[in-house]
C-alpha cells in the first residue's frame with residue numbers, strides 16, 4: 092500500500108490530529124486480533140451494531156499500534172497518535188475516494204448478482220502478464236471491503252479490477268464514489284438478495300448506479316429488461332456499449348457453443364470476423380463468464396485473438412477456504428483460492444485464529460505476480476515471518492531458492508510429489524496447518540493425506556453464513572443486550588469446536604452446552620469464553636470446576652451439592668452459577684416455594700456468585716400461545732425481582748430462545764439465548780426465514796448408476812418394483828449415517844444436479860437408492876441430502892418432526908467440513 096503520513100491523512104479525512112503528524116502509515120487494521128506486524132499500521136475503531144472498536148484500542152496498543160482513527164481519543168495512551176473523526180468507517184471511505192483520484196489508469200468495476208469474483212479472477216488470469224493489476228482480494232466488495240481494496244492502488248499498477256456488491260437499496264452510489272470505475276462490467280442479474288428489493292427492475296436500477304461515470308459498459312444484451320433500461324438511461328445511452336448475445340445487434344455475436352465431457356468450444360462473430368476459443372468448462376455459468384471476459388478485453392482495446400491459450404487454461408476459482416479436522420488432533424486450513432500475497436494474508440489471519448500452540452505452513456511458488464522473484468519472495472517472507480511458524484514447508488523450484496528468507500524451521504521441495512515421498516503421518520502433532528498454494532501444485536494431494544476421514548459424504552458448515560445469521564438476530568437486539576449461543580449437542584450436530592471458535596472470535600458473550608463433557612472438550616480445544624452447562628450431572632461437578640464451566644442450578648438439592656463440592660475442592664473465590672426459574676415449562680427450575688430457602692442459602696454466601704437468573708419458554712414458536720408466553724414472562728419477572736431484591740444483586744436476566752427473539756424482542760432483558768436460528772432455520776416465523784441462510788449442507792456422491800427393466804425390484808424386501816425402464820442411483824449413505832429409514836419407499840427426496848430424486852425402496856444401513864430416470868447425472872456426481880434443495884424444512888416435513896432432530900441426527904461418522912468465504 093502507498094504510504095501516507097498522519098498529517099496528510101488527518102487533512103484528507105477532515106479529522107483532528109492529536110499527536111505527531113510525521114508518522115508514516117501503510118497498513119490498516121480494524122480487528123485487533125489480526126495485528127501481527129504493527130509497523131506503520133493504523134487502527135480504525137469502527138462502531139458496529141454490537142461491537143465497538145473503541146473497546147479494543149488497548150489491545151491494539153499492546154500489540155504495537157501507535158496510530159488510531161477514533162471517535163474520541165482516550166487520554167491514557169503514552170506515545171500514541173489519534174485522529175478524531177465523527178465516523179471512522181466514513182473516514183476510511185473518504186480516504187479511499189481521495190486515494191482513487193490519484194490514479195488515471197483504467198479501472199474496471201464489476202457488479203451483478205453472480206459471477207463477480209470469477210470474472211474478476213479470470214480477467215486477472217488472462218491479463219496478469221500484460222498489466223500490473225490491482226484488484227479486490229477474494230470477494231471484498233462491500234462498503235468496507237471496496238474501500239480497503241481501493242486503498243491498495245499503487246503507482247506501479249496500470250489496471251484496476253474491483254467488485255461492487257450490494258444487499259440493500261441505496262448502497263451503490265457510495266461504492267461508485269469509492270471505485271470510480273471507467274469501464275463497467277455487469278455479470279448475471281439473478282434473484283439474489285431480491286428480498287430487500289421491490290422487484291428485479293429496482294435491482295437493475297440500483298446496480299447501474301455503479302456505472303454513472305463509466306466510458307464503456309459490458310453486458311449481456313439478451314437480458315431485454317436490462318438492455319431497455321440502459322437504452323433509456325441518460326448517461327448510459329450515450330456511452331460505448333459492448334455486448335454479447337445471440338442477436339445481430341450484439342458486439343460479440345454468439346455463433347455456436349459446443350460442449351463435450353470436459354471442454355466447451357465457443358464461436359463468435361465480431362467485426363464480421365469469426366473467432367473460436369475453448370474453455371475447460373462445460374457449465375452454462377462458466378460459458379457466460381468467459382464471454383463477459385472476452386467482451387471486457389474488447390473494451391480494453393486488447394486483441395483477444397492472442398489470448399486463445401489463456402482461455403484454454405482458465406482455472407476454476409475455489410471461493411471458499413476450508414477448515415477441516417486433520418490427523419493427530421490437528422486442524423487443516425485449505426486455501427487454494429489463488430496464490431497471491433493478499434489471499435496469503437487472509438489465510439494467515441484465519442490460521443492465527445486457531446487456538447493451537449504449534450503452527451505450520453505449506454506454501455508453494457506464487458504464480459501470477461509481475462514482481463521480480465527477489466521482490467516477490469522477500470515480500471512473502473516479510474508477510475510470513477511475523478507469524479513465527481514452528482515449521483514451514485516450501486514447495487516449488489522458485490520459492491525454494493529463497494528458503495533463507497524465512498525465519499523458521501524450513502524444508503523445501505521441488506514438487507508436491509517430492510514432499511509426499513518423505514511425509515510421515517506421525518510427524519504431524521496437534522497443530523494448525525495452513526495449506527496455501529496455486530492450482531498446478533495440486534495441494535489437494537497433501538490435504539487428502541492430512542484429513543481424518545474420507546470426503547465423499549460430508550456435512551458442510553458455512554461459518555460465514557453462521558455469522559451472517561447471528562447478525563440478523565443481532566439486528567433485533569439492543570446494542571447492550573448480551574448474546575449467548577447454544578452449542579449443545581455438538582452445536583446442533585454441526586461440530587462443536589469450529590463453530591464455538593467462530594462464535595468466540597465474533598465476540599459473543601456466553602456459550603451454552605448441555606453437559607459438562609461438552610464444555611470440557613471446548614476448553615481443551617482452547618475456547619476461553621464463559622460456558623454455561625445447562626444440565627450439569629452430579630457426577631460431573633468436578634470436571635465442571637476443573638474446566639471453569641458455569642452450572643445451571645435448578646433446585647435446592649443441586650445447589651447444596653454443588654456448594655459442598657466447592658468446599659471439598661477448597662475453591663476460595665465465589666464461583667459463578669446461573670439460577671433457572673420454573674415458570675411453566677415444568678422441566679427444570681426453582682419453584683416459588685423454594686425461594687425462602689434459596690435466599691437463605693445465598694445470603695452472605697461467599698462460595699457462589701449468582702451470575703444470571705433465567706427461564707425457558709415452552710411456546711415461543713407458537714403465535715397462538717402468546718398468552719402463555721406472557722404468563723411465563725410475568726411469572727419470571729416476579730421471581731427475578733424477589734430474588735434480586737432479597738440478595739441485593741443484579742445478575743444477568745434472560746429468557747428468550749431463537750423464536751422468542753423474533754416474536755418477543757421487547758422482553759429481551761439483559762441477554763438472549765440463540766440456538767437453531769443461527770444455523771439458518773426459523774420455523775414459525777416466515778419473515779425471518781428469508782433473511783437467514785442455510786449453514787448446513789449434507790452431501791454425498793453417486794456410487795453407481797444401474798438401469799433396470801419393468802418388474803425388477805430394488806433393495807431389501809423388494810418394496811420398489813419398476814413400472815418402466817428405470818435409472819437407479821446408489822448413494823453411499825444410509826440409516827447409520829442418520830438418514831431415517833422412514834424416508835424410504837418414495838417418501839423423501841435428494842437433490843441431484845438441481846432436481847429432486849425420489850428415494851426408492853428400503854434405506855439400508857450404509858446405502859440407499861434413488862430414482863434418477865429423468866435426471867441427467869453420472870457416477871461421482873454430487874448429491875444433496877439436505878441443504879438448499881431439499882431444505883432442512885423439507886426433510887422435517889417428510890419426517891413429521893422438527894428441524895432440531897434432523898440437524899442433530901447426522902451421524903458422527905459423517906465428516907464435518909467448515910467453510911469461510
Ligand SMILES: *Cc1c(COP(=O)(O)O)cnc(C)c1O
Nearest residue numbers: 577707748749764765766767768
Ligand atoms: C436449546 C436452548 C435454547 C436455544 O433454543 P433454540 O430454540 O434453538 O433457539 C435456549 N435456552 C435453553 C435453556 C436451551 O436449552
